[in-house]
Amino acid sequence: MKLTQNLATEIIDRLTPYIQVPMNLMDLSGRIVASSDPDRHMQVHQGAIAVMERGKDVVINEGNLHEFPGTKKGVNLPIIHRGQMAGVVGLTGEPDEIMQAAGVTKASVEIALEQIYIQRQAFYQERQWENWLHQLLHPREIDEAYLAEEARYTLNARMEGTWRVLVIQSDQVLSDKVGQLQTVLDQSNADPLFSVMYRETEFIIAFPADQQPSAFAEKILQQTQLQIGIGESHQGIPGLRTSYFEAKQAIKFAGKGTIAKSSDWEPERLIDAIPDDVYRAIALPYQKKLEALGPVYISTLKELLEHNIKIKETAEALHIHRNTLGYRLTQIEEKTGLSPGNLKDTILFAIILQHIDH
Known part of the structure; x- marks a missing residue:
């Protein structure tokens, strides 16, 4: 990483409150790209040029x-980052008095450079993952061979394993929650x-199949009340894609x-897989008749199915008399042509109610 003007200014801003000595940072052309003395900005520093020519400290x-020419008494030290010279740091003053401060400053600049480098690498890595996910x-459709190559050479990741995807979803932008989510993830010792x-x-996490994400999901739910879905375990790149859509589907149901696990919604997933054209041809006419009866009859039918077609329990849940429930069910049968007491018709009602809800 080379010392640029923006980078040097950021470092000077970080160090100035702690180092009470005039300080300059020079790039590899010898120009002062950041300084505690603004008047020296962009001046050529002969001491820095000498440091780069000699490859060592210049006092x-x-x-x-x-x-x-044009310099002041002081100490100029090379800034080394990952084995390469990145620039020069110079402190102004009597060399014997500021040498220790110069060494501390040099180390501080090199540490700051490494921190910024790591932050940027993490940022670039995240952007690369985002592009890969898109x-x-x-x-x-996907190009599996291309995605595998991109993962291997760009992301340094191999996709041959078995993965389970967890999706954290919000109705609003999640950016202000990412730090909190990442902290909880780090504390969970997940990999x-x-x-x-x-x-x-959305915040998406791909767990190896041998890691259970439930404890992490519970902590997130306690702290944020966000929507959380967990897909099933699947192999490789197609498996990641499948597990993601399963997690999204579970959230919808x-x-x-709550924490929505795909495995808890198998009948609903099966219904959701019915092609639209098949649904329209078979069930849509009955749906229209049911909707014409109104919300009371729809909610009555929902309660009946949730209580396994048990009349007494359904009436109690609706806080109505059994005779009232019987009247409503008779109306549903007469108006729709489907009987809530018939197994085949009840299956069709379950399919229709899921479409009405979603």
Whole structure:
């Protein structure tokens, strides 16, 4: 990483409150790109040029000041980052008095450079994962071979394992929650394939199949009340895609305030897989007749199915007399042509009610 003007200014801003000595940072051209003295900005620093030519410290004192036109007494040290010279740090003052401060400053600049480098690498890595996910979750098709190559050479990740995807979803932008989510994930000692923001309202985590995400999900639900869905375990790149859509589907069925596991919604998933054209041809006419009866009859039918067609329990749940319930069920049968007491008709009602809800 080279010392640029923006980077040097950021470092100077960080260090100035702690180092009470005039300080300059020079880039590899020898220009002062950041300084505690704004008047020196962009001046060529002969001491820095000498450091780069010699590859070592340059101390400027009364004895050699004339060799460095336009400079002041002080100490100039090379900034080394990952084995390469990144720039020069210079402190102004009597060399014997500021040498220790210069060494501390040099170390501080190098540490700051490494921290910024790591932060940027993490940012770039996250952006790369986001781009990869957009391709993986394309609504129509994926190029598995291309995704595998991109993962291996760009993300340094291999996809041959078995993965389970957890989706955290919000109705609003999630960016202000990402730090909290990542902290909880780190504390869980999990080792996910990735944990990435997706389309601003989703945070996606891919867990190896041998890791259970339930404890992590419970903590997130306690702290945030966000929507959480967990897909099934599947193999490789197609498995990641499948598990993601299972998690999303589970969220749709379960709603808010709960952890939605795909395995808990198998009948609903089966119904959801019915092609639209098949549904329209078979069930839509009955749906229209049921909706014409109104919300009271729809809610009555829902309670009946939730209580396994048990009249007494359904009436109690609705807080109505059994005779009232019987009247409503008779009306449903007469108006729709389907009988709530018939197994085949009840299955069709279950399919219709799921479509009405979603």
